[in-house]
Amino acid sequence: MATHKALFLLEKQGSLAIRDVSTPKPGPGELLVEVKATGLNPIDWKIQAYGLFFTEYPATLGIDSAGIVKEVGEGVTRFVVGDQVLHVGYFNNRQATFQQYSVVPAELTAKLPSNLTFEQGSSIPIALETAAFGLYSSELPTGPCGAGLTPPWQAGGRGKYAGQPIVILGGSSAVGQQVIQLAKLSGFSPIITTASPRNADLLKSLGATHVVDRSLPLAPAVKAITSEPIKIVYDAISLKVTQQAGYDVVTPGGTLIIVLSLEVDKNAIDSSKSIAQVFGRANYESSVFKVLTALLESGEIKPNNVEVLPDGLAGIPDGLERLKADKVSATKLVALPWA
């Protein structure tokens, strides 16, 4: 495997095309993974459309993968060649996942249990990590990046928030589905989420207790469900309109978690309400990868429904267009780099 195929963004805000590229060696603490399935994320089309993150081109995109460990770097003890794994990628050509081989830090990797396919596995990593960061991380030097709750996999964390309501905006998004499942493990109740009504049964199967039609005003709908103060609102969509609705609903002393830049009017922010902005993979402290295999085996964390795109890497550009046009509902689009 001296070379392999990768999908490249040829220039800033340019077009995507498949090229051969040298297969890298994993460094200390890293794995080389044969990418069997890669999930598409909104950030991939945003990088292409807005010219984000990359300064050098051609650039390879993609931040979600499931595959097989092909080489193990120095010092790695948790994985051996042949292990089936799922992992996050990153915005550089070694670690991006729209290619046949990707390098990843072992600590951002988990073994894929036998009850999941590669396609299902590739729907999970960045969405789950973003969900976990928002709920369980706390301060970064840049400011709050999460609500600082106790994770369910730490002592005293499981069920800790029993009897406390949580509101999750955009429950059918990939991130939202993982927030619902973590909220359930943390004990929150009721778990109130917004989505299109057609996705209500799916979200209830993941742990939502109430699914509010996302076209309705949020505050009265929440008031009709609970009179308890809402201390945690996770806005998995984070458009201006959803951030404002979430900000209005969160109680003083509570936290609104957002996944994009702040859109609430800065001059109107009440300092008693905390706003935490998540940057998935902003640091390596996410402990979720150490416990992920067990959570997947037990079914406590489930993958998204997946749709496999035709034509391998060549099918990705059309998939990104569909994401950009907001035409994907409660589904992870997945490409198979070897197809």
Ligand SMILES: NC(=O)c1ccc[n+]([C@@H]2O[C@H](COP(=O)([O-])OP(=O)(O)OC[C@H]3O[C@@H](n4cnc5c(N)ncnc54)[C@H](OP(=O)(O)O)[C@@H]3O)[C@@H](O)[C@H]2O)c1
């Ligand atoms: N900060 C980070 O580190 C980080 C990491 C990952 C993702 N993100 C960002 O998080 C956002 C979600 O990503 P994703 O991959 O989870 O998205 P996704 O799965 O592609 O989102 C699709 C879903 O969004 C829902 N939706 C759209 N507008 C909505 C609204 N106004 N209210 C409620 N639901 C709405 C749709 O719901 P229905 O079909 O039910 O209507 C659809 O199911 C993106 O902006 C992404 O860039 C940030």
